[in-house]
Amino acid sequence: MTGARSGLQATVLLLVRLIVGAVFIYASLDKLAEPAAFAQSVANYRLVPLPLLHLFAWLLPILEAVCGVALILGWQRRGAALLIAAMTVMFIIAIAAALIRDLDISCGCFHTAGGHAVGRDLLLRDIALLVAALVPLLAARDPWSLDALRNRSH
Amino acid sequence: MIAFRQALLLLVITVVLAAVSWAVRGDRLSPVADPEFYALDLSVPLVSQDQARAFFEAGSHYFVDTRPGEPGERPVIPGSFTIREAQLDADLAAVMDFLYPEDPLILYGSDTPVMVDAVAARLADRGYEQLLILQGGFAAWRKAGGPISGEEATP
Numbered sequence: 547m548t549g550a551r552s553g554l555q556a557t558v559l560l561l562v563r564l565i566v567g568a569v570f571i572y573a574s575l576d577k578l579a580e581p582a583a584f585a586q587s588v589a590n591y592r593l594v595p596l597p598l599l600h601l602f603a604w605l606l607p608i609l610e611a612v613c614g615v616a617l618i619l620g621w622q623r624r625g626a627a628l629l630i631a632a633m634t635v636m637f638i639i640a641i642a643a644a645l646i647r648d649l650d651i652s653c654g655c656f657h658t659a660g661g662h663a664v665g666r667d668l669l670l671r672d673i674a675l676l677v678a679a680l681v682p683l684l685a686a687r688d689p690w691s692l693d694a695l696r697n698r699s700h
Numbered sequence: 701m702i703a704f705r706q707a708l709l710l711l712v713i714t715v716v717l718a719a720v721s722w723a724v725r726g727d728r729l730s731p732v733a734d735p736e737f738y739a740l741d742l743s744v745p746l747v748s749q750d751q752a753r754a755f756f757e758a759g760s761h762y763f764v765d766t767r768p769g770e771p772g773e774r775p776v777i778p779g780s781f782t783i784r785e786a787q788l789d790a791d792l793a794a795v796m797d798f799l800y801p802e803d804p805l806i807l808y809g810s811d812t813p814v815m816v817d818a819v820a821a822r823l824a825d826r827g828y829e830q831l832l833i834l835q836g837g838f839a840a841w842r843k844a845g846g847p848i849s850g851e852e853a854t855p
Contacts, residue, residue: 585733596732605715624702
């Protein structure tokens with residue numbers, strides 16, 4: 547019974563890792579391809595100071611991709627989940643701030659051109675993503691991961 | 701604690717990858733953003749010099765000179781119409797048979813977009829919907845080697 551339960555937990559953890567990791571890799575692709583357009587998307591939120599705008603727009607998609615790959619592989623799993631959770635909290639704050647200030651902008655989440663307008667549905671989506679990111683962050687054991695493979699070989 | 705240590709490692713990897721990609725990519729962003737390009741309080745969006753040049757070569761947009769002064773006394777972007785803030789009604793009346801509210805317009809001034817934006821805002825009030833302001837104005841256009849004609853185009 548305990549074995550079946552831990553097997554189920556490992557399966558759920560693997561699925562969550564794959565889904566959240568894939569979402570972040572997908573989210574990074576257009577931003578990596580169109581850095582100038584993504585910088586404009588970030589600027590539209592009016593939150594990042596101008597001197598830091600390009601640095602932020604250059605780093606964020608790479609961080610999304612790195613964390614997405616790490617999470618899918620199960621390498622540095624908790625660190626990747628922590629960074630993904632932190633990024634998601636940042637997205638939630640940015641979207642909430644845009645809603646409060648009644649900014650009519652596109653979110654720039656997955657597509658730099660056009661894309662989804664900032665709205666409450668995005669807020670809910672990111673809260674769901676945050677909850678999902680907490681699973682690999684808090685899970686004690688993850689047998690189907692590079693981390694576990696490395697530990698077994700040592 | 702282990703999560704923070706792992707996160708730090710991933711951040712270092714990210715910074716290294718960012719530095720490498722910044723070094724090798726041709727479309728890298730400048731280290732510091734140009735304040736003019738992100739002047740968010742403008743009435744209409746800015747268009748970059750490269751994009752404006754592409755529009756010019758495609759003939760898809762009309763160019764509008766908003767600089768004060770008399771037309772014909774200065775070089776302009778070829779084919780430009782003149783609409784100045786101080787003479788907006790008269791200038792608009794002179795071109796209204798040629799420029800329609802649905803036409804895409806690129807407005808330019810000397811360099812900064814502030815004065816141009818005043819014209820853009822008034823044109824927007826008159827129903828012009830597709831307005832862009834040339835980033836860097838005529839000075840940047842000339843510096844970038846954009847086509848210039850010595851005389852004002854007559855509509």
